[in-house]
Amino acid sequence: SQKIEQNSEALNIQEGKTATLTCNYTNYSPAYLQWYRQDPGRGPVFLLLIRENEKEKRKERLKVTFDTTLKQSLFHITASQPADSATYLCALEAGNMLTFGGGTRLMVKP
């Protein structure tokens, strides 16, 4: 069956460090993968999209990698700040439907 797995345990890091979140998938062949941020009580907000033929993508302090052989994407936030504390969701599109992982909660401590 198709699965998208993110670490369900919260990730706690110190301000200024790099946060790395993982998204693994099985039985998908996605053309691209997306990352969203979600704050409590709010809808997800789009952050980055990476295509299957791209290895890495950057946007300000954010970096996403996409390894279609390992079926894995890594999401990095460098120089993390307490304001980066949120839940981060990865999502794959298959058949015009966006399927989300369960998300990983990131807590950045000052």
Next chain:
Amino acid sequence: DTGVSQDPRHKITKRGQNVTFRCDPISEHNRLYWYRQTLGQGPEFLTYFQNEAQLEKSRLLSDRFSAERPKGSFSTLEIQRTEQGDSAMYLCASSLRIAASSYNEQFFGPGTRLTVL
């Protein structure tokens, strides 16, 4: 604020009642999606429209769930004979799909939180 609005933001109802939620997408967006999200989980796709056509509805959770987008603008999601298990956040999203190969960044609304007593 992404430009997608949902109404109401919160709804408390008794089991067996019908509820209807409204979503107003970003005006130029041709695609509109409905998702359900329960605590600790990612959004779960329910259905989507391209303009007024409902192109996928097999993921609606049961025949008690229905959605419309009559004029290709706003959309409604109705749940009939609500059950306690329907308690969740219902999210709407919209996007602009130009071509089959174009990517599909989605803009989400704030959601409607449903509580069924």
